[in-house]
Amino acid sequence: MKNTFTALALAAILVGCDTPATYKDADGRQLVVSLDKVDIQDFATAGSTMLQSMVTSPAFNRAGANPVLQVGQITNDTGTNFDTSMLLVKITSPLVNAGRVRLLESDPVATAARNNTPGASVPVADFVLKGKILEDRAKSGSTKQSSFVFQLTLVEVKTSLAVWQQEKIVTKQGTMNSIGF
Amino acid sequence: MKTKLSLLALVFALSSCTTIIETGNKIEKTLSPPDAVNYVTTKPDGGFTPQINDQRFGDKIQMLAVRKSKLASGCMQVQFDLRNGSYLGQTVNVSFEWLGADGSITERQGNWMTTPLEPGALTTITAVALKPESTECRLRVLASR
Numbered sequence: 001m002k003n004t005f006t007a008l009a010l011a012a013i014l015v016g017c018d019t020p021a022t023y024k025d026a027d028g029r030q031l032v033v034s035l036d037k038v039d040i041q042d043f044a045t046a047g048s049t050m051l052q053s054m055v056t057s058p059a060f061n062r063a064g065a066n067p068v069l070q071v072g073q074i075t076n077d078t079g080t081n082f083d084t085s086m087l088l089v090k091i092t093s094p095l096v097n098a099g100r101v102r103l104l105e106s107d108p109v110a111t112a113a114r115n116n117t118p119g120a121s122v123p124v125a126d127f128v129l130k131g132k133i134l135e136d137r138a139k140s141g142s143t144k145q146s147s148f149v150f151q152l153t154l155v156e157v158k159t160s161l162a163v164w165q166q167e168k169i170v171t172k173q174g175t176m177n178s179i180g181f
Numbered sequence: 182m183k184t185k186l187s188l189l190a191l192v193f194a195l196s197s198c199t200t201i202i203e204t205g206n207k208i209e210k211t212l213s214p215p216d217a218v219n220y221v222t223t224k225p226d227g228g229f230t231p232q233i234n235d236q237r238f239g240d241k242i243q244m245l246a247v248r249k250s251k252l253a254s255g256c257m258q259v260q261f262d263l264r265n266g267s268y269l270g271q272t273v274n275v276s277f278e279w280l281g282a283d284g285s286i287t288e289r290q291g292n293w294m295t296t297p298l299e300p301g302a303l304t305t306i307t308a309v310a311l312k313p314e315s316t317e318c319r320l321r322v323l324a325s326r
Contacts, residue, residue, distance in 0.1 A: 027291035029274070029323065044292035055309050061253040098288070098311035100254075181274060181295060181325045 030180045035144050035172055037080045038133070046150040046168045047090025054091070054154060055100070059163030060127075068123045069095070070104040072130035072155070078148065079135060087133065087150060101127075127163075128155045145173040205269060222280075222319040223249055223259055238324040241267035245303070249318075256310040259318040263306065265298035272297045272325035277308045279315035287315045293323065 024030050031041050054060055060067075071092065074084035095101040104125050114120045131152035138145045147169055154164040217234035221244055224230060229247040233239035245262040252258050257279075265271045273296045279288040288311060296304050308318050 027276070027293070029293060041292060045294050048290050048292060049294065052307060052309050055254070055256070055311060056252065056258065056307070065254075094288070094311055100311050181272070181293070 032177060032179055033172060033174075033181070034177045035146050035174055036177075038078065038082060038086075038148050038170070040086070042148060042170045043086045044090055046148075046170060047087050049168045050150065050152050050166045051091045051094060053166045054152075054164055055095075057154070057164040059156060060154065063126055066099055066102050067126035068104055069101040070125035070128045070157075072128040074130065075132045077132055077134045084131075084133065087131075088129075091129070091152075125157050128157060129153075130155065142175045143173060144175065145171065147171040202269070219322045220319055221247070221261060221322065223247055223317045225317070235324060238271075238322075241265065241271055242273060242298075242322065242324075252309070255313045257315055257318070258307065258309045259320075261306040261308075261320050262303060263298070263322075264303045265300055268300050270297060270299050273304070274323040274325060275306050276321045277306075278319045278321070279308075279310045279312070280317040280319060281314050282316050287312055295325070 026040060027044070031039065033039060033041075069092070071088060074088060076082060076084055092101070092103055096103050102123065104123070114122070129152060131150070134149040134151070136147040136149065138147075148171075150168045150170070152166050153162045155161070156163045219234055219239055220232040222230045222232070227249060229244070231239075231244060243264045243266045245264050246260075247262070248260045250258050261275075263273060265273075274293040275296065276293050277290055278286050281287045290308070294306075296306075298304060306320065308320065310318070
């Protein structure tokens with residue numbers, strides 16, 4: 001009887017600790033902060049910081065009203081697998097939607113349609129955006145630290161010169177994953 | 182006696198895993214009221230309007246200056262100078278929205294950008310508009326829990 005009560009109490013405690021899944025604002029403050037991977041809010045932070053830096057660069061401002069931008073190679077050199085468009089879209093979508101750049105797309109369907117359209121032509125890119133995502137891990141006792149390094153370069157096509165470069169490091173430290181900031 | 186024991190247990194629990202400064206931070210944050218978002222909105226005359234909803238945080242973080250300028254692209258750039266005026270490290274989270282001349286929201290950067298600030302440290306938050314119709318900037322400032 002005593003054992004049954006103990007088991008029931010333990011079960012109640014365990015069940016009571018569970019948190020049912022709920023929807024959260026992707027831009028909110030109650031997101032999971034992981035030590036071992038790049039979180040969605042890390043992409044947002046890095047993307048918005050780099051976007052702000054790029055649009056204030058002299059080369060970008062000299063390029064006229066809406067230069068043609070092409071996305072080059074973005075390498076993921078971290079230990080976790082993710083699509084680099086998680087970062088890129090944070091930069092390109094505000095620029096495209098505000099009419100600040102014309103983004104060159106290499107979609108095969110669009111290319112095939114263009115090939116069948118007489119007189120259609122593709123503009124030459126003014127800039128190519130390329131980059132790399134790296135990671136660095138350190139540990140002291142039970143405290144783990146992960147740094148994710150986002151590096152982007154804007155290359156001017158006509159000169160092949162890097163006209164803007166930015167590095168944003170997101171560092172997280174702790175003993176376990178947590179929620180929010 | 183019971184209260185003393187509870188306090189001792191609390192202090193022990195807080196200090197056993199962390200440094201004294203972190204313990205101080207934790208105690209202060211526990212005593213703080215629930216966090217609310219604070220706003221600073223630029224005005225056409227070059228000034229700014231603060232809206233402090235979290236008074237404890239508002240007392241610690243000072244808005245020193247706001248600079249507004251127009252870039253070569255015709256878009257606005259605003260820089261906010263923030264200072265941690267408290268004796269403890271604070272973490273400031275900021276995001277911003279751009280407003281048109283009629284007060285409507287024209288652009289939004291919704292995600293929170295985190296900036297740890299040492300006591301007395303100063304940081305400059307730069308917001309750049311992407312659309313020429315964005316004229317005023319509303320900075321959202323939130324303390325970490």
